[in-house]
Amino acid sequence: MKSAISVFMMIFLLTSVSVEAISQKQLERVEELKKEAVELLRHKEFDKAVPVLNEILSIDPFEKTAKRYLMLARQQSMEPFCKEAATAFMHDDYARAIDIWEKILRMNPDDYRFSRLIEITKNLISDKAINDMYVHADEFLKKGDKKSAINELEKILFVKPSERRAREMLATARQSTSDIRTKKHYKRAEKYMKQKKYDLAIEEWNKILEIDETQQEAKRFIASAIRAKLKVQYARARRLYEKGDYLSARDHYYKIMVDNPTDTNVKSIISNLDETVKIVSRLSRKGKTFDMMRMALKNHIAAEGNRKAAIVAAWYAVQLDPMNSTALAIKNFLEHKYVAILNTLEPPIGDMNIIDQYLFAALNNIYEGRYDRAIEESTIVIELQSDNVLAWKRLGSAYFALGRKDKARKAWKKALKLAPDDAELKRFIRQTK
Structure with missing residues (x-):
């Protein structure tokens, strides 16, 4: 040879x-x-x-x-x-012989000798042989050896695919095996969910689906874990840009996009963060000026951000520190970005700081019956200074004048929490009952 x-x-x-x-x-x-x-x-x-x-x-x-x-x-x-x-x-392992000959036939499809061998061998497997396989399968099932039982049942169906009894027994055996194998993964996934380790929980449920793709419960749990995971990720990403860490926030939103690519708000936030990092990548210093800069950029970045409050916060930051180049850059950027909104705002006047100016404007608008403007100006001040009692008072007064007593009561109650000894506020609240 x-x-x-x-x-x-x-x-x-x-x-x-x-x-x-x-x-x-x-x-x-x-x-x-x-x-x-x-x-x-x-x-x-x-x-x-x-x-x-x-x-x-x-x-x-x-x-x-x-x-x-x-x-x-x-x-x-x-x-x-x-x-x-x-x-x-x-x-007499005819099923094995047939399996091998079929492999050979796939390698050399023109060799009809193997087709003939397969046909002859299938005919050799009598009803007695199939009955013997059933007996073996039953014995294996009684012993708890499901793997061997499944092997016998698969042999029967290989030779005689129409055997309904074998199909039903095989489905039951596989389901039982699947239940044992999936149970440990369900337990692990449950533990990881309690620990808020969502990726590990999802990994366990995916293993269940590899074992049995019909496990609808595992699919529902995966969807639930993704929602929980995203909720944590959204909150973490938002905290990062509110604290002034814009680069890290952008990285987090990119990760969110991988898990939730259809969220248009995330795309908008990433775009706003791209604009932000061109001005400043991080604002970590303490102080009122930096608080206002962070407030301005927060309202620019957030999909639901108050753009008017963003511009006013930038104005206030410049008023607090006129020589701060970052504050000036943020102010100029926002004024150019939101020109249409800029034209609806009352700009800074003289030496009065913008907070006092807007509180005065809100009071004046209440007296003149322009309650919607008073609500807007009070809301902007509250966005910048959530503990401003006067802003909450005037917001409540504007709502009360419009007949919206529920909103007036809520605003005045918030003011009362900040100033619990304010007799005027207590009197206002009694009027809403």
Whole structure:
């Protein structure tokens, strides 16, 4: 056998491609493939030689030596499978023999001998053999050996797919096995959820779906965990930009986008953060000026942010520190960004700080019956200074004048928490009852 292969190899390497239509580049490729095929055959790597020889024939279909080699390689690669199938057949393991012959047939679909062998072997498996398999399956199930029982039932269905009893027994056995295997993953997932380790919980539920893709409960839990995970991520990302860490906030929102790519608000926030980091990447210093700068940028970044409050906060920051270049940059950016909104605001006047100016304007608008303007101005002050009692008072008064007593009561109650001894507020609240 070895000498025959050696002779073939020598002829193969000496044979040149004779078809004129083949390009020089293709000729060179054929020569490379020949050498590769010879090496593979020399090392008895017949499986690997087959695709190489097929490539030669795709370039030159008339390469006779390659055809002979291909036949030889196929025969040699099939030989161990043939031996294995024969052994299985001799030991009455017909299902195994059929399985191997079907593999051989896939390797060499033109060899009809194996189709015939499969057909004959299937006919040899009698009803008695199937009954024996049922007996074995029942015995394995009684012993709790579900794996062996499943193997027997699969053999029955391999030979006789119409066996309803085998299908039902197999489904029950698989479900039982699935329940045992999935139970531990459910327990782990539950533990991780309690610890708020959402990624680990999702990983456990995905393992359940790998075992049994019909587990609808696992799918629902995954959706629930993603929502919980995102809720935490949203809160963390928001805290970061409210604290002035704009680069880290942007990184967090990018991670959120991976889990929730359809959230248009997140896309908007990322865009606003991109604009912000061009001005300042981080604002961590303490002090009223920096508080106002953070307030201005927070209302710019947030999808639901109060853009009017953003501009007013920037004005106030500049009033507090006129030489602060970052405050000036934020002010200029917001004024250019929100020109239409800018035109609706009362700009800073003289030496009065913007907080006092807006409180005075709110009071004046209440007296003149412009209650909506008073509400807007009071709300802006509250956005900048949530503990401003006067702003809460005037907000309540504007709502009361509009007949919106519930909102007036809420505003005045918040003011009373800040100033519990204010008799006027107590009197106002009594009027809303």
